[in-house]
Amino acid sequence: MTISLNRRIAIAVAVFVGAVGTSARQRETTIAAGVMLDGRGGRRELVTIVVEGTRIVRVEPASQTANPTHDLRRFTVLPGFIDTHVHIAWHFGANGRFAPRDDSPAQTALYAAENAFATLTAGFTTVQSVGNAIDREVRDAIARGVLPGPRILTSLEPVTASTGSPDDIRAFVRKMKADGADVVKIFASKSIRDGGGATLSAAQLEAACGEAAAQGLKSLVHAYGADVIATASRAGCTAIEHGTFASEEVLAELAARGTYFDPNIGLVAQNYLANRARYEGVGNYNPGGFAAMERSIPMNLAVFKRALAVPNLKIVFGTDAVAGAHGRNIEELVYRVEQGGQEPMAAIVSLTSLAAESLGLAGLVGTIAPGLEADLVAVEGDPFTDITALRRVAFVMKGGRVLVAQGFSAATHGVRSGR
DSSP: OOOOHHHHHHHHHHHHHHHHHHHHHOSEEEEEEEEEEOSSSOEEEEEEEEEETTEEEEEEEGGGOSSOSEEEEEEEEEEOEEEEEEOTTOOBOTTSSBOSSOSOHHHHHHHHHHHHHHHHHTTEEEEEEOSOTTHHHHHHHHHTTSSOOOEEEEOOSOBOGGGOSHHHHHHHHHHHHHHTOSEEEEEOBOOGGGTOOBOSOHHHHHHHHHHHHHTTOEEEEEEEEHHHHHHHHHTTOSEEEEEEEOOHHHHHHHHHHTOEEEOOOSSHHHHHHHTHHHHTTSTTOSHHHHHHHHHHHHHHHHHHHHHHTSTTOEEOOOOOBOTTTTTOTTHHHHHHHHTTOOOHHHHHHHHTHHHHHHTTOTTTSSSOOTTSBOOEEEEESOTTTOGGGGGOEEEEEETTEEEEOTTOOTTTTTOOOOO
8 A cells, every 4th residue: 555755654654753752751771581682792682782872881691680661582683774875855755756856845855754764774873975965954853852763964065076176175174064064975986887086186085084073074085996995995985885996995995994894785776676666767867876776786785795704894784775775774784794795793883883992972872881872673583693684673662762563563554664
Protein backbone atom coordinates (compact mmCIF):
# COMPACT_ATOMS: atom_id res chain seq x y z
CA MET A 1 0.00 0.00 0.00
CA THR A 2 1.33 3.42 -0.92
CA ILE A 3 1.31 5.99 1.87
CA SER A 4 1.75 9.68 1.15
CA LEU A 5 4.86 11.60 2.16
CA ASN A 6 3.00 13.67 4.73
CA ARG A 7 1.45 10.52 6.18
CA ARG A 8 4.91 8.97 6.50
CA ILE A 9 6.20 12.00 8.35
CA ALA A 10 3.11 12.04 10.60
CA ILE A 11 3.71 8.39 11.50
CA ALA A 12 7.38 9.11 12.18
CA VAL A 13 6.56 12.01 14.49
CA ALA A 14 3.88 10.00 16.32
CA VAL A 15 6.33 7.17 16.97
CA PHE A 16 8.97 9.68 18.07
CA VAL A 17 6.67 11.57 20.44
CA GLY A 18 5.60 8.31 22.05
CA ALA A 19 9.23 7.34 22.50
CA VAL A 20 10.10 10.72 24.02
CA GLY A 21 7.25 10.43 26.50
CA THR A 22 8.37 6.97 27.55
CA SER A 23 11.96 8.12 27.98
CA ALA A 24 10.96 11.15 30.04
CA ARG A 25 9.18 8.93 32.58
CA GLN A 26 12.16 6.60 33.02
CA ARG A 27 15.01 8.09 35.05
CA GLU A 28 17.24 5.02 34.77
CA THR A 29 17.00 2.63 31.85
CA THR A 30 18.62 -0.80 31.76
CA ILE A 31 19.32 -2.70 28.55
CA ALA A 32 20.26 -6.37 28.88
CA ALA A 33 22.35 -7.55 25.91
CA GLY A 34 23.11 -11.11 24.89
CA VAL A 35 26.24 -9.91 23.10
CA MET A 36 27.72 -6.40 23.25
CA LEU A 37 30.22 -5.10 20.70
CA ASP A 38 31.63 -1.90 22.17
CA GLY A 39 32.70 -0.28 18.86
CA ARG A 40 36.41 -0.40 19.69
CA GLY A 41 36.89 -4.10 18.97
CA GLY A 42 35.72 -5.37 22.34
CA ARG A 43 33.09 -8.08 22.76
CA ARG A 44 31.23 -9.08 25.94
CA GLU A 45 28.35 -11.46 26.58
CA LEU A 46 25.39 -11.12 28.93
CA VAL A 47 25.85 -7.55 30.09
CA THR A 48 23.52 -4.76 31.13
CA ILE A 49 24.01 -1.23 29.83
CA VAL A 50 22.71 1.32 32.33
CA VAL A 51 21.52 4.67 30.99
CA GLU A 52 20.55 7.81 32.89
CA GLY A 53 19.14 10.67 30.86
CA THR A 54 21.02 10.76 27.57
CA ARG A 55 24.22 9.07 28.76
CA ILE A 56 25.57 5.61 29.52
CA VAL A 57 26.58 5.46 33.18
CA ARG A 58 27.92 1.90 33.46
CA VAL A 59 28.12 -1.53 31.90
CA GLU A 60 27.74 -4.44 34.29
CA PRO A 61 27.15 -8.21 34.23
CA ALA A 62 23.54 -8.99 33.38
CA SER A 63 23.30 -11.09 36.54
CA GLN A 64 23.39 -7.87 38.57
CA THR A 65 20.21 -6.56 36.95
CA ALA A 66 16.75 -7.90 37.63
CA ASN A 67 13.88 -7.04 35.29
CA PRO A 68 15.76 -4.89 32.75
CA THR A 69 13.83 -2.14 31.05
CA HIS A 70 14.69 -3.66 27.67
CA ASP A 71 15.52 -7.35 27.50
CA LEU A 72 17.72 -7.73 24.43
CA ARG A 73 19.43 -10.95 25.43
CA ARG A 74 18.46 -12.52 22.09
CA PHE A 75 20.28 -9.76 20.24
CA THR A 76 23.68 -8.21 19.62
CA VAL A 77 23.94 -4.62 20.85
CA LEU A 78 26.32 -2.16 19.23
CA PRO A 79 26.91 1.60 19.28
CA GLY A 80 24.63 3.55 16.96
CA PHE A 81 25.90 3.34 13.40
CA ILE A 82 27.63 6.34 11.81
CA ASP A 83 27.70 7.22 8.11
CA THR A 84 30.31 9.87 7.34
CA HIS A 85 29.01 10.72 3.85
CA VAL A 86 25.36 11.05 2.87
CA HIS A 87 23.16 13.46 0.94
CA ILE A 88 20.11 13.41 3.17
CA ALA A 89 18.01 15.74 0.99
CA TRP A 90 18.50 13.88 -2.30
CA HIS A 91 15.23 12.26 -3.36
CA PHE A 92 12.96 11.16 -6.15
CA GLY A 93 10.09 13.54 -6.74
CA ALA A 94 6.38 12.87 -7.08
CA ASN A 95 6.94 11.67 -10.66
CA GLY A 96 9.47 9.09 -9.47
CA ARG A 97 12.41 10.92 -11.05
CA PHE A 98 15.50 12.39 -9.42
CA ALA A 99 14.76 15.95 -8.30
CA PRO A 100 18.05 17.85 -7.87
CA ARG A 101 16.22 21.17 -7.49
CA ASP A 102 12.74 21.43 -6.00
CA ASP A 103 10.58 24.48 -6.57
CA SER A 104 9.67 24.34 -2.88
CA PRO A 105 12.38 24.32 -0.16
CA ALA A 106 9.68 23.12 2.25
CA GLN A 107 9.07 20.06 0.08
CA THR A 108 12.81 19.37 -0.03
CA ALA A 109 12.95 19.58 3.77
CA LEU A 110 10.08 17.09 4.05
CA TYR A 111 11.85 14.62 1.78
CA ALA A 112 15.02 15.11 3.82
CA ALA A 113 13.05 14.42 7.01
CA GLU A 114 11.66 11.25 5.48
CA ASN A 115 15.15 10.14 4.44
CA ALA A 116 16.44 10.93 7.92
CA PHE A 117 13.82 8.72 9.52
CA ALA A 118 14.49 5.85 7.09
CA THR A 119 18.20 6.17 7.93
CA LEU A 120 17.48 6.17 11.67
CA THR A 121 15.34 3.05 11.52
CA ALA A 122 18.23 1.30 9.76
CA GLY A 123 20.35 1.88 12.88
CA PHE A 124 22.19 5.07 11.92
CA THR A 125 22.13 7.56 14.77
CA THR A 126 24.72 9.97 13.32
CA VAL A 127 25.37 11.02 9.71
CA GLN A 128 27.44 13.64 7.95
CA SER A 129 25.43 15.18 5.11
CA VAL A 130 27.42 17.18 2.59
CA GLY A 131 26.28 19.64 -0.02
CA ASN A 132 22.81 21.07 0.64
CA ALA A 133 21.91 24.20 2.62
CA ILE A 134 18.51 22.73 3.60
CA ASP A 135 20.36 20.19 5.77
CA ARG A 136 20.79 22.87 8.44
CA GLU A 137 17.06 23.19 9.08
CA VAL A 138 16.60 19.43 9.24
CA ARG A 139 19.64 19.08 11.51
CA ASP A 140 18.34 21.73 13.88
CA ALA A 141 14.81 20.30 14.01
CA ILE A 142 16.20 16.89 14.92
CA ALA A 143 18.51 18.45 17.52
CA ARG A 144 15.55 20.28 19.10
CA GLY A 145 13.86 16.93 19.64
CA VAL A 146 10.83 17.66 17.47
CA LEU A 147 11.76 15.43 14.54
CA PRO A 148 13.00 11.81 14.61
CA GLY A 149 16.27 11.26 12.81
CA PRO A 150 19.99 10.78 13.20
CA ARG A 151 22.29 13.45 14.56
CA ILE A 152 23.32 15.41 11.45
CA LEU A 153 26.54 17.22 10.66
CA THR A 154 26.35 19.30 7.49
CA SER A 155 28.64 21.21 5.17
CA LEU A 156 25.84 23.39 3.76
CA GLU A 157 27.35 24.49 0.39
CA PRO A 158 30.58 22.94 -1.00
CA VAL A 159 33.83 24.50 -2.16
CA THR A 160 34.16 24.10 -5.95
CA ALA A 161 36.34 25.47 -8.73
CA SER A 162 33.86 28.32 -9.15
CA THR A 163 34.34 29.43 -5.54
CA GLY A 164 37.36 31.33 -6.78
CA SER A 165 40.89 32.20 -5.71
CA PRO A 166 42.52 31.00 -2.48
CA ASP A 167 41.43 34.22 -0.77
CA ASP A 168 37.88 33.76 -2.08
CA ILE A 169 37.89 30.23 -0.74
CA ARG A 170 39.05 31.33 2.70
CA ALA A 171 36.27 33.89 2.83
CA PHE A 172 33.75 31.27 1.71
CA VAL A 173 34.85 28.86 4.44
CA ARG A 174 34.47 31.61 7.05
CA LYS A 175 30.97 32.32 5.72
CA MET A 176 30.02 28.62 5.92
CA LYS A 177 31.21 28.58 9.53
CA ALA A 178 29.15 31.70 10.31
CA ASP A 179 26.13 30.14 8.60
CA GLY A 180 26.34 27.07 10.84
CA ALA A 181 28.35 24.48 8.89
CA ASP A 182 29.90 21.60 10.83
CA VAL A 183 32.34 20.51 8.11
CA VAL A 184 33.76 21.83 4.84
CA LYS A 185 33.05 19.79 1.68
CA ILE A 186 35.58 20.31 -1.14
CA PHE A 187 35.23 19.16 -4.75
CA ALA A 188 38.84 18.67 -5.84
CA SER A 189 37.92 16.36 -8.73
CA LYS A 190 35.23 16.17 -11.37
CA SER A 191 32.52 13.54 -11.04
CA ILE A 192 33.57 10.01 -11.99
CA ARG A 193 30.90 10.37 -14.68
CA ASP A 194 33.09 13.11 -16.19
CA GLY A 195 36.37 11.26 -15.75
CA GLY A 196 37.34 12.38 -12.23
CA GLY A 197 39.99 14.90 -13.31
CA ALA A 198 41.42 17.55 -10.96
CA THR A 199 39.49 20.80 -10.51
CA LEU A 200 41.45 22.67 -7.81
CA SER A 201 45.07 23.74 -7.53
CA ALA A 202 47.29 22.95 -4.57
CA ALA A 203 46.94 26.56 -3.42
CA GLN A 204 43.14 26.32 -3.50
CA LEU A 205 43.17 23.05 -1.54
CA GLU A 206 45.58 24.50 1.01
CA ALA A 207 43.32 27.53 1.41
CA ALA A 208 40.19 25.42 1.89
CA CYS A 209 41.60 22.92 4.35
CA GLY A 210 43.81 25.43 6.13
CA GLU A 211 40.94 27.83 6.72
CA ALA A 212 38.68 24.95 7.78
CA ALA A 213 41.21 23.99 10.44
CA ALA A 214 41.55 27.61 11.53
CA GLN A 215 37.76 27.75 11.98
CA GLY A 216 37.70 24.50 13.97
CA LEU A 217 36.05 22.55 11.15
CA LYS A 218 36.89 19.19 9.60
CA SER A 219 37.36 19.02 5.83
CA LEU A 220 36.15 16.33 3.47
CA VAL A 221 37.56 16.11 -0.05
CA HIS A 222 35.90 14.59 -3.11
CA ALA A 223 38.92 13.23 -5.00
CA TYR A 224 39.72 10.45 -7.46
CA GLY A 225 43.27 10.84 -8.80
CA ALA A 226 46.41 9.92 -6.85
CA ASP A 227 47.99 13.37 -7.30
CA VAL A 228 44.90 15.19 -6.03
CA ILE A 229 44.61 12.81 -3.08
CA ALA A 230 48.25 13.36 -2.12
CA THR A 231 47.90 17.14 -2.45
CA ALA A 232 44.81 17.14 -0.23
CA SER A 233 46.53 15.07 2.44
CA ARG A 234 49.59 17.33 2.40
CA ALA A 235 47.26 20.32 2.74
CA GLY A 236 45.99 18.92 6.04
CA CYS A 237 42.54 17.93 4.81
CA THR A 238 40.72 15.59 7.19
CA ALA A 239 39.27 12.93 4.91
CA ILE A 240 39.42 11.71 1.31
CA GLU A 241 36.23 10.44 -0.32
CA HIS A 242 36.14 7.94 -3.22
CA GLY A 243 39.82 7.67 -4.21
CA THR A 244 39.19 5.33 -7.15
CA PHE A 245 42.63 5.87 -8.71
CA ALA A 246 44.65 5.90 -5.48
CA SER A 247 47.98 4.08 -5.69
CA GLU A 248 49.60 2.03 -2.94
CA GLU A 249 52.09 4.87 -2.46
CA VAL A 250 49.46 7.55 -1.96
CA LEU A 251 47.46 5.31 0.38
CA ALA A 252 50.60 4.84 2.45
CA GLU A 253 50.99 8.63 2.52
CA LEU A 254 47.43 8.98 3.85
CA ALA A 255 48.28 6.49 6.59
CA ALA A 256 51.49 8.33 7.50
CA ARG A 257 49.68 11.67 7.74
CA GLY A 258 46.62 10.28 9.58
CA THR A 259 44.24 11.28 6.79
CA TYR A 260 41.00 9.33 6.86
CA PHE A 261 39.96 7.38 3.76
CA ASP A 262 36.35 6.71 2.80
CA PRO A 263 36.18 4.81 -0.50
CA ASN A 264 32.35 4.45 -1.01
CA ILE A 265 32.49 1.15 -2.91
CA GLY A 266 29.38 -0.88 -2.23
CA LEU A 267 26.25 1.26 -2.46
CA VAL A 268 26.38 4.50 -4.43
CA ALA A 269 27.35 3.32 -7.94
CA GLN A 270 25.20 0.21 -7.58
CA ASN A 271 22.26 2.36 -6.49
CA TYR A 272 22.65 4.68 -9.48
CA LEU A 273 22.64 1.72 -11.85
CA ALA A 274 19.65 0.10 -10.15
CA ASN A 275 17.73 3.40 -10.46
CA ARG A 276 19.06 4.36 -13.88
CA ALA A 277 15.64 5.18 -15.34
CA ARG A 278 14.98 7.59 -12.47
CA TYR A 279 18.25 9.49 -12.98
CA GLU A 280 18.95 9.31 -16.70
CA GLY A 281 18.59 12.59 -18.57
CA VAL A 282 19.40 14.79 -15.57
CA GLY A 283 22.75 16.59 -15.94
CA ASN A 284 25.60 14.16 -16.52
CA TYR A 285 23.43 11.15 -15.78
CA ASN A 286 23.67 10.04 -19.39
CA PRO A 287 24.84 6.86 -21.18
CA GLY A 288 28.49 7.85 -20.89
CA GLY A 289 28.08 8.67 -17.21
CA PHE A 290 26.42 5.37 -16.43
CA ALA A 291 29.09 3.49 -18.36
CA ALA A 292 31.75 5.25 -16.28
CA MET A 293 30.00 4.30 -13.05
CA GLU A 294 29.74 0.68 -14.15
CA ARG A 295 33.46 0.62 -14.94
CA SER A 296 34.24 2.16 -11.55
CA ILE A 297 32.75 -0.69 -9.52
CA PRO A 298 35.63 -3.19 -9.98
CA MET A 299 38.18 -0.35 -9.73
CA ASN A 300 36.67 0.77 -6.41
CA LEU A 301 36.78 -2.78 -5.09
CA ALA A 302 40.43 -3.07 -6.13
CA VAL A 303 41.44 0.17 -4.40
CA PHE A 304 39.62 -0.95 -1.25
CA LYS A 305 41.57 -4.20 -1.21
CA ARG A 306 44.79 -2.22 -1.68
CA ALA A 307 43.78 0.05 1.18
CA LEU A 308 43.19 -2.88 3.53
CA ALA A 309 46.79 -3.95 2.99
CA VAL A 310 48.20 -0.56 4.08
CA PRO A 311 49.22 -0.58 7.76
CA ASN A 312 47.58 2.06 9.96
CA LEU A 313 45.37 3.49 7.20
CA LYS A 314 42.20 4.86 8.79
CA ILE A 315 39.41 3.50 6.59
CA VAL A 316 36.12 4.97 7.79
CA PHE A 317 32.56 4.08 6.89
CA GLY A 318 30.69 6.28 4.46
CA THR A 319 28.27 5.52 1.66
CA ASP A 320 27.64 8.68 -0.39
CA ALA A 321 23.95 7.73 0.00
CA VAL A 322 21.80 9.55 -2.53
CA ALA A 323 18.19 9.21 -3.72
CA GLY A 324 17.27 5.53 -3.66
CA ALA A 325 19.87 4.57 -1.05
CA HIS A 326 18.60 6.13 2.18
CA GLY A 327 17.83 3.42 4.71
CA ARG A 328 20.03 0.94 2.85
CA ASN A 329 23.32 2.42 4.07
CA ILE A 330 24.48 -0.80 5.70
CA GLU A 331 24.77 -2.49 2.30
CA GLU A 332 28.10 -0.67 1.95
CA LEU A 333 29.47 -2.50 4.98
CA VAL A 334 28.09 -5.87 3.89
CA TYR A 335 29.83 -5.37 0.53
CA ARG A 336 33.12 -4.33 2.16
CA VAL A 337 33.17 -7.54 4.19
CA GLU A 338 31.72 -10.01 1.71
CA GLN A 339 33.38 -8.71 -1.47
CA GLY A 340 36.26 -6.61 -0.16
CA GLY A 341 37.52 -9.05 2.44
CA GLN A 342 37.50 -6.67 5.41
CA GLU A 343 37.43 -8.40 8.79
CA PRO A 344 33.97 -8.01 10.37
CA MET A 345 35.25 -6.47 13.59
CA ALA A 346 37.40 -3.95 11.71
CA ALA A 347 34.38 -3.07 9.58
CA ILE A 348 32.26 -2.54 12.70
CA VAL A 349 34.94 -0.31 14.22
CA SER A 350 34.95 1.73 10.99
CA LEU A 351 31.17 2.09 11.35
CA THR A 352 31.32 3.24 14.96
CA SER A 353 34.31 4.52 16.93
CA LEU A 354 36.59 5.28 13.97
CA ALA A 355 33.82 7.11 12.14
CA ALA A 356 33.12 9.13 15.30
CA GLU A 357 36.81 9.97 15.59
CA SER A 358 36.92 11.22 12.00
CA LEU A 359 34.00 13.56 12.72
CA GLY A 360 35.52 14.90 15.93
CA LEU A 361 32.85 13.13 18.00
CA ALA A 362 34.95 10.48 19.73
CA GLY A 363 34.04 11.83 23.17
CA LEU A 364 30.34 11.78 22.39
CA VAL A 365 29.33 8.74 20.31
CA GLY A 366 30.70 5.65 18.56
CA THR A 367 31.47 3.55 21.62
CA ILE A 368 29.50 1.86 24.38
CA ALA A 369 31.25 3.28 27.41
CA PRO A 370 30.34 5.30 30.52
CA GLY A 371 29.97 9.01 29.85
CA LEU A 372 29.08 8.70 26.17
CA GLU A 373 25.70 9.29 24.59
CA ALA A 374 23.35 6.31 24.82
CA ASP A 375 23.21 5.65 21.09
CA LEU A 376 22.54 1.92 20.87
CA VAL A 377 21.43 -0.49 18.17
CA ALA A 378 20.35 -4.12 18.57
CA VAL A 379 20.43 -6.55 15.66
CA GLU A 380 19.21 -10.10 15.20
CA GLY A 381 22.21 -12.39 14.93
CA ASP A 382 25.92 -11.95 15.48
CA PRO A 383 27.61 -9.67 12.89
CA PHE A 384 31.00 -11.02 13.94
CA THR A 385 30.09 -14.29 12.22
CA ASP A 386 27.37 -13.02 9.86
CA ILE A 387 27.77 -9.42 8.75
CA THR A 388 24.27 -9.43 7.24
CA ALA A 389 22.92 -9.40 10.81
CA LEU A 390 23.44 -5.62 10.63
CA ARG A 391 20.51 -5.48 8.22
CA ARG A 392 18.19 -6.89 10.88
CA VAL A 393 17.78 -3.92 13.20
CA ALA A 394 15.34 -4.61 16.04
CA PHE A 395 16.02 -1.71 18.42
CA VAL A 396 17.41 1.82 18.14
CA MET A 397 18.11 4.18 21.03
CA LYS A 398 19.49 7.66 20.40
CA GLY A 399 20.54 9.85 23.30
CA GLY A 400 18.65 7.63 25.76
CA ARG A 401 15.38 7.68 23.76
CA VAL A 402 14.05 4.48 22.28
CA LEU A 403 13.00 5.26 18.72
CA VAL A 404 12.69 1.76 17.26
CA ALA A 405 11.78 -1.32 19.26
CA GLN A 406 11.22 -4.97 18.41
CA GLY A 407 7.80 -5.38 16.85
CA PHE A 408 7.93 -1.99 15.14
CA SER A 409 8.42 -2.46 11.40
CA ALA A 410 9.37 0.53 9.27
CA ALA A 411 8.24 -1.38 6.21
CA THR A 412 4.82 -1.98 7.75
CA HIS A 413 4.44 1.72 8.42
CA GLY A 414 5.55 2.58 4.90
CA VAL A 415 8.47 4.78 5.84
CA ARG A 416 11.46 2.97 4.35
CA SER A 417 10.71 4.03 0.82
CA GLY A 418 14.18 4.50 -0.65
CA ARG A 419 13.56 8.15 -1.47
